[in-house]
Amino acid sequence: MSVLIFVDQLDGHIKKASHEALTYGSKIAEQLGTTSEAVVLGAVNEDLAALGQHGVKKVHHVQNDGLKQFDSQVYTKIIAQVAEQTGAKVVVFSNNSSGKALAPRVAVRLKAGLASGATALPDTSNGFVVRKNVFSGKAIANVATKSDIKVISLNVNAYTIVTGEGTAEVVPFNATVDAPKMKTVDSTKTSGKVALTEADIVVSAGRGLKGPENWKMVEELADELGAALACSRPVADAHWRPHNEHVGQTGVAIAPNLYIAIGISGAIQHLAGVNRSKTIVVINKDSEAPFFKAADYGIVGDAFEIIPKFTEAVKKIKGH
């Protein structure tokens, strides 16, 4: 019995969310008095033995040209094979876009109970109880999983990465790799410099910016902070910004360390996608804007005056 952690990668680069899942899964293994192992699909440009720094003892590496393109059905079958062969009793994913596609499918194959969107380590003192947010973060549920095998997906940014010493043994895993049933005929990379779901800092703006021509100052602030850009839904609907930047209930859900919301009212549908951010800063000219209730820091004032001053202040601190 062991804990198996799926390591998600993009273009050979292991995602930050995977390092969180590795630390989290290894901690669960420690709680259960067992070891943790990882599974990596496809070619990776990083040293897989170094994943041992997060506590995993073994990395099962499946190398196959057919794995270049993410395919949830193909990936599911392989992960289930690895779980079965290693006798994994707990399988951990990040609750990012890949994890959301894979965790339920793998759970079905393994006849496992699924706890999606975990926010803390499971309570294993009496059974196996996973804590998660429900109703867009308005309530907390404790989910008891009674199946023999458990599948958990960990919310992004919900668990701190721990990097210690340790080296993992990297072993090739000979899996049956099916031909994908779907073929990608075209793909376009999003233009942002920092991926929104991976970003530590996100600068987001709403209808208060009046029009797309005013985004230059938002971009400048984001550049100085090394932040990703986001926006509210009406901004994307009006084509001021691309839809991949739209955050909220119907957009991307994010949980950066710092979320800066400029000229956004803070409607519940917007908050649903950003309220897991560690620190929220709100800039709004209306002191009654609902977003201030969710804010850690708030600035009441005109964004057109505040943003350039904010950018200048960041530049000064950075010595630019």
Ligand SMILES: Cc1cc2nc3c(=O)[nH]c(=O)nc-3n(C[C@H](O)[C@H](O)[C@H](O)COP(=O)(O)OP(=O)(O)OC[C@H]3O[C@@H](n4cnc5c(N)ncnc54)[C@H](O)[C@@H]3O)c2cc1C
């Ligand atoms: C089913 C459903 C799903 C939805 N999903 C989403 C979603 O995923 N994401 C989302 O964002 N919305 C979503 N919405 C829309 C949501 O209800 C709000 O309408 C939307 O979030 C409002 O966007 P906004 O705050 O940019 O615009 P507004 O509500 O127009 O707010 C603009 C804000 O800017 C401030 N402002 C104006 N001028 C300035 C200035 N010069 N300086 C500083 N502040 C200024 C104003 O005081 C105001 O608070 C959804 C709605 C529905 C019904």
